Amino acid sequence: MAAHSAALSLSKIINPFWGGRLGNTVKVRHRCSVFGTTVTSHRNKAVLAPPPAKYGGRHTVTLIPGDGIGPELLSHVREVFRFSCVPVDFEVVHVNSASETEDDINNAITAIRRNGVALKGNIETKHTMAPSVKSSNHLLRTSLDLYANVMHCQSLPGVQTRHKNIDILIIRENTEGEYSSLEHESVSGVVECLKIITRSNSLRIAEYAFRLAREKGRRRVTAVHKANIMKLADGLFLQCCREVASGYPDITFDTMIVDNTTMQLVSNPQQFDVMVMPNLYGNVVSNVCAGLVGGPGLVPGANYGRDYAVFETATRNTGKSIANKNIANPTAMLLASCMMLDHLMLYDHASSIRNAVLTTMNGTRLHTPDIGGQGTTSEVVQSIMKIIQSKGQLTAEL
Amino acid sequence: MAGSVWRSLLSRAAARRHALSLASFSRGIQTVTLIPGDGIGPEISTAVMKIFEAAKAPIAWEERRVTAIQGPGGRWMIPPDAKDSMDRSKIGLKGPLKTPIAAGHPSMNLLLRKTFNLYANVRPCVSIEGYKTPYSDVNLVTIRENTEGEYSGIEHVIVDGVVQSIKLITEDASRRIAEYAFEYARNNQRNSVTAVHKANIMRMSDGLFLRKCREVAENYKDIKFTEMYLDTVCLNMVQDPTQFDVLVMPNLYGDILSDLCAGLIGGLGVTPSGNIGADGVAIFESVHGTAPDIAGMDLANPTALLLSAVMMLRHMGLHDLGNNIQTACFDTIKDKKVLTKDLGGNSKCSEFTAEICRRIQDLA
Numbered sequence: 001m002a003a004h005s006a007a008l009s010l011s012k013i014i015n016p017f018w019g020g021r022l023g024n025t026v027k028v029r030h031r032c033s034v035f036g037t038t039v040t041s042h043r044n045k046a047v048l049a050p051p052p053a054k055y056g057g058r059h060t061v062t063l064i065p066g067d068g069i070g071p072e073l074l075s076h077v078r079e080v081f082r083f084s085c086v087p088v089d090f091e092v093v094h095v096n097s098a099s100e101t102e103d104d105i106n107n108a109i110t111a112i113r114r115n116g117v118a119l120k121g122n123i124e125t126k127h128t129m130a131p132s133v134k135s136s137n138h139l140l141r142t143s144l145d146l147y148a149n150v151m152h153c154q155s156l157p158g159v160q161t162r163h164k165n166i167d168i169l170i171i172r173e174n175t176e177g178e179y180s181s182l183e184h185e186s187v188s189g190v191v192e193c194l195k196i197i198t199r200s201n202s203l204r205i206a207e208y209a210f211r212l213a214r215e216k217g218r219r220r221v222t223a224v225h226k227a228n229i230m231k232l233a234d235g236l237f238l239q240c241c242r243e244v245a246s247g248y249p250d251i252t253f254d255t256m257i258v259d260n261t262t263m264q265l266v267s268n269p270q271q272f273d274v275m276v277m278p279n280l281y282g283n284v285v286s287n288v289c290a291g292l293v294g295g296p297g298l299v300p301g302a303n304y305g306r307d308y309a310v311f312e313t314a315t316r317n318t319g320k321s322i323a324n325k326n327i328a329n330p331t332a333m334l335l336a337s338c339m340m341l342d343h344l345m346l347y348d349h350a351s352s353i354r355n356a357v358l359t360t361m362n363g364t365r366l367h368t369p370d371i372g373g374q375g376t377t378s379e380v381v382q383s384i385m386k387i388i389q390s391k392g393q394l395t396a397e398l
Numbered sequence: 399m400a401g402s403v404w405r406s407l408l409s410r411a412a413a414r415r416h417a418l419s420l421a422s423f424s425r426g427i428q429t430v431t432l433i434p435g436d437g438i439g440p441e442i443s444t445a446v447m448k449i450f451e452a453a454k455a456p457i458a459w460e461e462r463r464v465t466a467i468q469g470p471g472g473r474w475m476i477p478p479d480a481k482d483s484m485d486r487s488k489i490g491l492k493g494p495l496k497t498p499i500a501a502g503h504p505s506m507n508l509l510l511r512k513t514f515n516l517y518a519n520v521r522p523c524v525s526i527e528g529y530k531t532p533y534s535d536v537n538l539v540t541i542r543e544n545t546e547g548e549y550s551g552i553e554h555v556i557v558d559g560v561v562q563s564i565k566l567i568t569e570d571a572s573r574r575i576a577e578y579a580f581e582y583a584r585n586n587q588r589n590s591v592t593a594v595h596k597a598n599i600m601r602m603s604d605g606l607f608l609r610k611c612r613e614v615a616e617n618y619k620d621i622k623f624t625e626m627y628l629d630t631v632c633l634n635m636v637q638d639p640t641q642f643d644v645l646v647m648p649n650l651y652g653d654i655l656s657d658l659c660a661g662l663i664g665g666l667g668v669t670p671s672g673n674i675g676a677d678g679v680a681i682f683e684s685v686h687g688t689a690p691d692i693a694g695m696d697l698a699n700p701t702a703l704l705l706s707a708v709m710m711l712r713h714m715g716l717h718d719l720g721n722n723i724q725t726a727c728f729d730t731i732k733d734k735k736v737l738t739k740d741l742g743g744n745s746k747c748s749e750f751t752a753e754i755c756r757r758i759q760d761l762a
Contacts, residue, residue: 131601138599162532178548178565183602189569193603195548199559226650232553233563259653263661266636267531280596284654287629291636315633 052344053115059344062111062118063090067097068318070121072326073333076381077119080334083385083396086341086349091115095136097124105136109143118310119340121333122318134181137316142175144310146303147201148208149174151286151314158362159294159371168289169218169274171209172282174303176201179279197233197278202240208304209276210248220252221245224261224277224285237278262288290315297329297370298361300336302343309343311336326376329368331357334384356387428714431483432459435493437688438698443493445700445751446707452755453723454762455711460487464495466509476509484514489714490681491707494688511544516673516681517571518578519544519652522709523659526668528732529741533662538642540659541582542652543575544673549649567603567648572610578674579611579646580618586712590622591615594631594647594655607648631655635662660685667740670705672713680713682706696746699738701727704754726757 053060063078065071081088093111095104105123112118125135140146149172155164182194206223213221223241227234238255245253256264258281264271265288275285290299301314313332322328334357341350360366360383367373368380389395434443443461450457462480469475484490495506510516518541525536552564576593583591593611597604608625615623626634628651634641635655639662645655660669666686673681684702692698704727711720730736736753737743 125598127597127601127605135598179599191567191603191606193565193600195563195565197561229549230563233561236561259657262654262658266658266661283629284632287632288636291633295637296633
């Protein structure tokens with residue numbers, strides 16, 4: 001606690017730039033009651049979180065390159081961070097998707113427990129392997145109890161799409177539902193797969209959704225379900241949402257069946273504000289929304305748990321077909337890294353990188369092929385770094 | 399190995415039987431069981447009957463009402479005269495049926511599905527020229543397994559606060575739907591079939607579904623077979639729907655995707671749908687609701703039921719007749735002079751119907 005305040009006053013002397021930011025952190029400090037507790041102001045709640053992995057003023061973040069376009073995009077992120085002198089060190093953990101054992105992913109999980117924050121690419125799941133080999137990505141999410149997947153879909157002015165003015169916040173339950181991986185072959189030729197919905201997890205995700213909606217000043221939360229068919233399971237989810245909604249009278253709550261939701265999304269997506277849903281519907285809806293705003297290369301995603309946070313692209317694509325061709329869109333991964341910087345309370349670095357990315361997207365309109373442009377990944381990253389440099393902050397050599 | 403040979407022999411025999419029965423359609427009048435339904439159902443059914451009369455279609459309609467009645471032993475079933483009529487005619491056309499909430503009986507659609515073992519739900523989605531949506535050139539078909547999957551209805555409360563819902567995937571049902579999908583693709587000159595799944599997460603269940611699709615694909619080498627994750631399909635569908643042709647998938651994904659595709663072409667008011675059952679039964683239906691607020695006011699749009707009836711004609715082998723009626727309908731919409739309210743116009747259902755009848759007579 002003392003070290004924390006000493007660091008704050010020291011930094012105030014070194015860099016008056018941070019003066020405004022300090023106001024926030026001072027407020028934050030007053031809310032702590034016990035040594036070792038921290039408050040993440042953007043989540044607006046006091047939690048008993050592990051102390052941050054911050055050594056010598058520099059944060060340590062676990063980096064999992066993954067497969068496909070993951071490694072190259074993450075190396076670009078590191079390049080931009082190094083260039084902007086972001087005080088973040090990466091601990092790289094490789095996960096081999098072809099291995100039969102879970103050693104690699106367990107190492108990654110341990111590293112994230114140590115550091116508290118991770119940035120990852122998607123790890124491929126070879127479903128030709130035996131069913132006992134589970135999806136590494138899913139194992140990571142459940143072991144670290146990253147119960148909320150948050151994705152903010154916003155229309156970008158520089159990207160040509162069929163629908164305009166989309167601004168949807170999607171909160172998806174990330175650990176249970178259809179992804180429980182509980183399957184068995186009861187009789188030869190008959191397979192049963194269990195979908196689990198629990199009251200505690202549903203309450204938790206609904207609480208998260210409403211709290212986030214209030215924090216961001218959103219007016220309406222829509223729960224997406226299929227309770228007309230799955231009466232008990234989705235019925236329980238809806239009931240929990242309604243219970244939580246009663247505690248937030250300033251926010252309108254309504255529900256919509258998932259098939260109607262997808263139909264409404266492709267015809268009139270501007271009607272949606274915040275959406276909360278179980279795991280599988282979240283998968284469908286988040287991919288539809290990502291497609292509506294311009295594709296998988298544009299939207300960042302975040303997985304939050306009580307103690308840990310992992311950042312990645314929203315649609316979790318491996319992108320094998322475009323790997324190593326220098327045509328992948330770095331926007332999603334860079335914006336995810338900005339979300340991570342916000343989580344680490346390095347707000348100024350986050351804003352400068354984010355502004356540079358959005359200026360390249362909307363201002364100079366340097367686009368990669370997935371959104372109809374001719375630029376390469378490296379050109380886009382160079383442009384971003386030039387814009388960061390032009391803003392006058394401390395940067396390394398270009 | 400021998401099993402698959404035997405099975406392909408059986409399917410070829412079934413195709414020949416189907417072709418023979420098609421021949422009988424063109425010779426005489428085909429009886430079709432018509433279930434008008436509730437709400438706007440009766441008026442749109444009347445509209446379709448009028449249009450078919452104008453087109454001189456060789457169809458004899460047998461109207462039946464369908465409500466849930468409790469049979470011996472307390473089991474819910476549809477009225478026996480409706481069941482008999484359908485068993486005889488084998489072809490049905492159905493309007494929207496309402497399911498009252500807390501009625502104590504399952505939904506009417508579910509009852510029909512169980513009674514006739516309707517295992518495949520087919521929804522062709524084609525962009526309608528003249529009814530503008532942000533997506534043009536959509537031309538795909540979604541084929542959805544209709545009996546099992548996530549809609550098995552088996553749910554338990556394990557302990558207070560924990561609910562388990564069971565998704566059932568069986569070898570037989572997966573093979574049956576895959577075979578239907580490939581047969582459909584072949585009969586309708588489609589180039590490729592894509593299986594939609596989430597086998598990276600649901601390894602055993604969707605893995606079984608995929609394996610069966612792959613096995614069936616071996617017997618249909620002339621048709622391209624691909625597999626794609628559900629999320630990738632959703633992502634690509636809203637960006638470029640022209641890359642998809644025939645999609646085959648289990649129940650829940652089919653429900654979501656078929657409604658997504660309906661949204662692409664303009665909604666449930668213009669989307670046809672067909673349900674194929676075992677024993678050659680086929681029921682074609684409009685998938686929109688009963689719209690009780692406009693029932694009886696001559697404002698309803700009969701397009702969905704009409705296009706489903708056209709699907710029915712194609713199923714019976716009467717392709718020319720089907721094409722004529724479809725052209726008349728699309729031309730009327732393209733012309734924009736006589737449109738119902740939901741299509742953006744101001745005309746009544748009867749006026750819309752009359753205009754289509756006029757065009758059919760001009761085409762003849």
